[in-house]
Amino acid sequence: MSKLRETLEAGAFPVVVELKPPKGAGVDEMLAVVKALAGRVTAFSLPDNEHARMRLAAVAAARLVQEAGGEALVHLTCRDRNRLALESDLLGAASLGLENLLLVSGDYVTLGDHPQAKPVYDADSVQLLQIARGLMDGHDSAGLALTGAPAFFLGAVVIPEAEPLPPQLIKFEKKLAAGAQFFITPAVFDLDKLRRFREHLPETPVKLLVSVKVLGADEVAQAAAGQWRKVYSLPPNLVNDLAGKEPEDILAMGVKAASRLVQQIKQEKLADGVYLKAKGRTDLFTKILEAAGL
């Protein structure tokens, strides 16, 4: 069974760190993070052409992570594949020993670095969860029997700060019904918003990993210029504190803020675990973990 699943089920507060699959075939830098942190974190997460920017295949990266001694959480997006490709990639992932999945619709192509590419979206994230669940039950989406059903731990995204929230909650319920076993949120900076969202969670326990992120200088500049357009909000005092600082100072302050958030989330049991985004950098991850006492 996946360590991520075991840790979540044991209530032992897993820590997932997000890697950046390279834009290119050189994987050493990515794997150095795994070698440095494999003993300290539960799993390494591999986004799939994140923000519609082409990078090394997440499934291949995930396999390399496992070979380097880490456990992988692989993302699969509906944007780039039709149902045949989604299903065969899911089976491929299973055959490579990958169990933890994050199934997403995917950022739209025109926002990325191949804006003229054809967007696929043959399935949406809810339907992809159903597809994966079907494979686990031994059949593909056409109802045909499989030789050897895969074992997955199915993750999905939920947006606590979605505005308006009700349509997002309906989608969340659909994802649950479709077979999602755990959820990951986008970055959260304002814990009050997370507390409020938790009031909407269903009675049946749902495993929730909350993302904690270290902002980069570019993001701070964007927010300071009043051009923040993301599905999570930034507290104005945080932006004021960070604005105009040197990039490395912004990261250092971001690391401190992140470790405080992690501690608070853990203490208050606002989530079952955390998902760290810190530019895929070992030094930043290590500092957050140390400062948060993990």
Next chain:
Amino acid sequence: MIIAERKPFAEIKAMLAPYKKILIVGCGTCVAVCLAGGEKEVGLLASQLKLALGVEDKHLEIGEITVERQCDLEFLRPLCDFTADYEAIVSMACGAGVQFLNQLCSLHPVFPAVNTTFIGVNNEVGYYTEACRACHNCYLGITGGICPVTMCPKGLLNGPCGGMVNGRCEVDPEKECAWCRIYHRLELEGRLDNLREILPLHPHDRTTTPGTVIHPAYKRRYGLNE
């Protein structure tokens, strides 16, 4: 209706460079409404061509005609005799009209003068927006009369993506998120339960091109299998 945009003049002019005598055929239906290829636009294109070639001391003989619907055999057939005198034909209809004309006038090259863009609506003169992708499986009855296939750039069938910000679309913040609109409309109508059921994968086999629709009455008339 079908929305189209006139092609850039330089592109049309380049296509017609080898010819001395052309016929421009307009269409009086959709492309006339969206000001791309109706009678007026035929006249405009003809004048533009004459002017541009006149400057270059070249001569181009241009015939002009507009039929009610180029995508309809009934209106197109009478045109056949009329085209014989010309070397090339320019169609200002949508892609369907161009091809129908091309099929009928098999001895002449037929060139498109517009880019066909989408099935849409006429909000007001000059302002057209896409509304239907002809998905062969209309969901409007479930989704409060707002099309998830077209209005949501991702064509998601089961609710908003994670990119919606303040009810606006991830892809174009100028537009409201289609799923947000669908939610509010169904809420207003007291039909939110429509959204609780998971819509299955879309039957894309139906959209295999080129599509054919045969009306049941046609089948009966010609003894085809229903």
